[in-house]
Amino acid sequence: MKINIEQSNAYSEVEITIKCNSIDESLENLISSIRLYNSTISGKKGDKIYFLKPEDVLYFDTVDEKVFIYTADSVYETNLKLYEIEERFVGTSIIRISKSIVLNLIKIDYVSPLLNGRIEAVLQNGEKVIISRQYVPVFKSKLDL
Amino acid sequence: MKNITIRFFFLGLMIAFTISVLTVTVVMAITTDTAMVPVSLIWQNFVLSVLCSLINLVYRSEKLKFVWQSIIGYILTTAIIISCGLIFDWYSYGGNTFGRTSFVLISFLMYSLFYLMTWIIIWQIAKAKKKELNDKLKEYKQKQ
Numbered sequence: 001m002k003i004n005i006e007q008s009n010a011y012s013e014v015e016i017t018i019k020c021n022s023i024d025e026s027l028e029n030l031i032s033s034i035r036l037y038n039s040t041i042s043g044k045k046g047d048k049i050y051f052l053k054p055e056d057v058l059y060f061d062t063v064d065e066k067v068f069i070y071t072a073d074s075v076y077e078t079n080l081k082l083y084e085i086e087e088r089f090v091g092t093s094i095i096r097i098s099k100s101i102v103l104n105l106i107k108i109d110y111v112s113p114l115l116n117g118r119i120e121a122v123l124q125n126g127e128k129v130i131i132s133r134q135y136v137p138v139f140k141s142k143l144d145l
Numbered sequence: 146m147k148n149i150t151i152r153f154f155f156l157g158l159m160i161a162f163t164i165s166v167l168t169v170t171v172v173m174a175i176t177t178d179t180a181m182v183p184v185s186l187i188w189q190n191f192v193l194s195v196l197c198s199l200i201n202l203v204y205r206s207e208k209l210k211f212v213w214q215s216i217i218g219y220i221l222t223t224a225i226i227i228s229c230g231l232i233f234d235w236y237s238y239g240g241n242t243f244g245r246t247s248f249v250l251i252s253f254l255m256y257s258l259f260y261l262m263t264w265i266i267i268w269q270i271a272k273a274k275k276k277e278l279n280d281k282l283k284e285y286k287q288k289q
Contacts, residue, residue, distance in 0.1 A: 029288050093289055106289055111282060113274045114211050116204050132207060143281035 032092045039088060043069045043076025050076060054094060058123050060085050060102040072125050095142060097121070098132040105142060150205055157198035165190040165197075168255065189233045196225045219260060226252050 016034055020027060040051045058070045062082055069076040080088075086096045093105040103121065111131075112120045119131040119139065131139050169190055170182050200221045204214050227249050230236060236248030 033289070106286055108282060111278050113271050113278065116211055116214060118207065143285050145281055
């Protein structure tokens with residue numbers, strides 16, 4: 001793979017062009033990483049607005065129609081709807097796992113099937129979230145199962 | 146989702162009906178001299194199977210934790226089996242020598258044994274599934 005980098009003051013933003021014959025698995029992973037790098041997400045905490053890197057997010061959760069962003073050490077509120085977050089991170093490790101949660105798969109420590117078709121995911125901070133039956137096939141296909 | 150619940154019900158009904166008919170056949174062969182299982186007993190078993198399959202739907206609940214689903218399922222199913230035995234007068238069927246208490250005790254022990262065996266099988270399957278899922282998750286995380 002050839003990597004060409006053009007650095008100049010003429011460019012106001014970073015632009016990445018991929019030229020390829022076909023998109024294989026490793027290229028898909030690379031595109032997924034670029035997408036994650038490219039999209040920060042804003043979250044409100046108190047009076048301040050923070051710009052968060054998606055790779056720092058554990059999961060997004062809806063409570064009383066408000067969407068919250070959970071990181072390892074903080075919780076932020078966002079104006080984005082859950083489906084908008086889901087659409088924004090299509091093709092990345094961030095996927096919908098239930099009606100109210102969008103989860104970053106990278107932040108899962110381990111999973112346990114719950115015998116009633118659901119899966120419990122234990123996150124790196126020890127929190128537990130449930131992958132509902134409806135979204136188990138999506139989760140499994142992400143893992144090539 | 147409703148279709149899956151209906152399928153789950155009929156699958157449970159099929160399994161429960163098969164097991165109950167087999168159990169009755171074995172019990173009758175041991176306790177009576179009758180060579181045939183009467184149609185009335187088959188119908189009674191069908192009623193029992195329908196009730197058990199309805200109770201089985203508790204495992205479809207997303208609100209209850211699995212441990213509670215198991216406890217509720219076990220208590221209700223045991224109660225239904227014993228109640229059906231008493232209502233349909235199985236304990237004195239064909240003039241067998243079982244007393245009411247013995248019948249209740251035998252029903253309870255047989256069902257508990259079956260429940261335990263099912264649990265062990267499910268636990269083994271779940272253990273293998275867990276390993277497979279976590280291996281794949283590890284692989285996925287390494288790729289990212």
